[in-house]
Amino acid sequence: MNSIDRRSALRAGVGAAAAGALATGCTDDRPAPAPPTAPAPPSRGPRPAPAPAPRRYPGQPAEITHGPRDRDRVALTFHGQGDPAIAEAVLAEAERAGARITVLVVGDWLDQHPGLARRILDGGHDLGNHTQRHLGISSMSQTDAYAEITDCAERLRRLTGSIGSWFRPSRTQYATPLVAELAQRAGYPHVLSYDVDSLDFTSPGAAAVAGNVSRQIQRGSVVSLHFGYADTVAALPGLLDDLDRRRLRAVTTTELLT
Known part of the structure; x- marks a missing residue:
């Protein structure tokens, strides 16, 4: 499938349905022997494994802007908010290409779309924290910034x-x-920055998004992208094809630094 066909396919929405089970019981007024052992509840399958916790990377600074420059790996990182259908399309396209990404989610977006947290992890991607309300954290008081x-x-x-x-x-x-100090106090040994800005949030068009990344990216780069913008979705197939031509593998940030 060429990039144009893939972009057309990405416009299609996806849906999911969930179902639950209802257990009922009854009582009997007649004398009865000791009650039998209660049957085991219906199996709901194994509980999902917890998400990976933050870890310290010896030799890396408190604020990480890129990974090792001597390996053919890059990290595509996405700020997580906006239309959930676009988020699903980004995840689907990354997985189609065998890429793994890092998603830094906004807390109030998770309040509206809690299922996307597990969806991201189940796809093999990194999941991280991009504050609760996506406000200008640099100008906040210590108390407010820590709460974010x-x-x-x-x-x-x-x-x-x-x-x-x-x-x-x-x-x-x-x-x-x-x-950075407050993040460490909250349990994050490193702050994740980036060395490549796609500028996709300015909606410059898919070609410009891909071009911004292509001109700057190199081994070890951490790229800033966003959920919620149609240009990002349209640019992604071509961007991933370009990485493949350069023999650069898109991995999670954890993999980039491991």
């Missing part, structure tokens, strides 16, 4: 069993010293 980090962390913990693999500050490429 920990509120999102608590939602991730409730949904996945972990505060997520990474923290990225909102509305800034680099963390202030205070924000």
Whole structure:
């Protein structure tokens, strides 16, 4: 399938349905022997494994902008908010190409779409924290900034069993010293920045998004992209094809640094 066909296919929506089970019981007024052992509840399958927790990477700075330059790997990182159908399309296209991505989610987006946390993890991707409300964290008081980090962390913990693999500050490429300190206090040894900005949030068109990345990317790069923008979805097939031609493998940030 060529890139045009793939882009057309990505416009199609996907849906899912869930069903539950109802257990009922009855009582009997007649005397009876000791009650039998209660039957085991219906199996609901194995519980999902907790999401990976943050880890420390010796030799890496507190704020990571890129990975090793001597390996043919890059990390595509996505700020997680916006239309969930676009998020699903990005995930589907990445998985079609055998790519793994890193998604830094906004907490109030998870409040609206909690199922996407497990969807991201089940696809083999990294899941991290991009603050609770996606406000300008650099200009906040210490109390408010810490709440932005920990509120999102608590939602991730409730949904996945972990505060997520990474923290990225909102509305800034680099963390202030205070924000980096607060992130460490919240349990994130490293702040995740990037060295390639796609500028997809400016909606410049799919060709411009792909071109912005192509001109800057190199071994070890961490690329900033976003859910929620149609240009990003349209650019992704060509971008992944370009990485393949360059023999650059798109991996999670955890894999990039391991």
